[in-house]
Amino acid sequence: MAMHTPYPHDTRKEGPVPTESTLLSERTPSGGFALYAAPGGRPGTGAGLPALVAWHAERAPHALAVADGDTTLTYAQLVLAARALAAYLQRHGVRRGDPVALLMPRSARTVTAQLALWWAGAVCVPLDPAHPRPRSEALAADAGVTLTVGDGKLLESAAPAGATLALPDEPLPDVAPDLTHAPELGPDAAAFILFTSGSTGRPKGVAIAHHAIAELVTDPAYLTLTPRDRVLFHSPMTFDASTFEVWSALANGAAVVVCAVQRPSFEDLAQQAERHGVTVAFFTTALFHQLAVRRSRVFALLRTVVVGGEAMAAHHAREVLRAFPWLELVNGYGPTETTTFATAHRVTDADCDGQVPIGRPIAGATAYVLDDAGRTVPHGERGELWVGGSRLALGYTGQPELTAERFTSHTDLGRLYRTGDVVSVRPDGVLDFHGRTDDQMKVRGFRIEPGEVEHALRDQPEVDDAAVAVYRPSPDDARLIAFVVAAPGPVPRPGSLRDRLAAVLPAHLVPDELTVVGELPLTPSGKVDRRALTDLVAAGGCDTPAAPLAPLEQAVADLWSRSLGRDVTRPDADFIALGGHSLLALAVTDDLREELGVELTLADFFAAPTVAGQAALVERALLAEHRDLHPHAPEDTDGH
Structure with a gap:
């Protein structure tokens, strides 16, 4: 089923919605985009993101562009700072x-630095400070990085090998007062190289063009976004959702609100939204589900919520829509290779009677649902989703064979990306998602190729074989689980293996649970039976009681049990060993704040990951609060 329909027109927005034929007419014969002037003189999407930001700076120089805690930048200040930093980068060899x-x-400096790199003509390769240095080095090598720039202290501790340049802490003197000058970009100029998991153990660097991001975010018809809006930036820079969070705001004259807390709690998100008047936010599906369970007050502060990464639970969507009926809830779908979102659907209460759809193609994307022979399938039948249109990635950096395999030139349909996702088309043209054609997984919004994790496990000397799967103890929780077959010799310790994986893989690729088995279950065709692996976990039972729990330990254990979906009865029980992960930890810290009145950061949480350890933290926090309220009370010298 071929689909070209743009997202339905939002009656709250003025002016016509661009049609597919309008979008196609703007393409040049070479497949790029011509520079054109939109009504009112705004540059076309082919001019790239710097030109769009410069246009807003000229039109409304004093409008808020970026807010970061107590720091704010107007559009004029942002452009001048980015241009000055771009000149600095060029003086240091960036070409x-x-x-x-x-x-x-x-931070706000992150936004300025991204814009400055583009103004200097460079391609931005975001690295995550939380990733192990070997991982960052591998990504930088694959991207062909010539220089690493950023925070001076981070460069010393986490930068990959090679040349580095610390960005100045203080604003640089402006190179010229002109706000309108923007670099000229070719039709296929890359803005970002973003990495996704690779099935062979090698991550894939996806090169995303400027025009693709600009077309996605400029005057979008799939959600409401005006110059009066403020968009929350809380995703890691390495996650493609951050391109939407930052550039949907700046391409439309709105403001970016930077969440200054690097690992924000649920309450942190609400506080940031409340303090800065955030109106638009993106949440991964898993995070949205957790916020929905709690009827988080963050929804009361927002007008638009975009959700993506996994299948949206209909009952959570309905609960949120009924509790916050003014909310514009958009379900977005799209691999990184299709520039963040390929389809979108504005969710209504009626949608929640069944499966929440992933919608129709948006912003120049096209969708084709094909069978194994490459023929379109009838309405209602399942097939593989192939995405085309103007926003496809340029390809995988340094991997031409893989690029040719996943990005194909179809004789009749043009250039297409094979998603590997199984979908069907409703009679009205709306898409439903049904899963994968391969072993690729989605866990808490991250795309995971099992082979990448299995490859890292098999590299360990005491591991003979390995397999990973996703276990769902509840509809709102997904855990990456691993099973290893020991090599001859000492049996590997799961905790030790996880620690070594954490030294080479990002946190989302480190299994939440790891078990040593005698052999891996196989299907009749000889492949690893991943369903049988999850059945092994489900049959694992609860942990065995040890010493009785003290009252505060019992309170902590009860909160853990609620989030983990299993009974926790031991004071030495370890949150991570029981399958806990960062999103569940956020849930526990939120419950600790709500039920015990104790604020516990994620750093504190993972520094004391046992029931007894966290009970001690809770006790210290409660005693400190008591002393603050009663400064003249005698101190308890017996520790009780």
């Missing part, structure tokens, strides 16, 4: 087309 890694915590 047009250079892939330059960016390593710094999320």
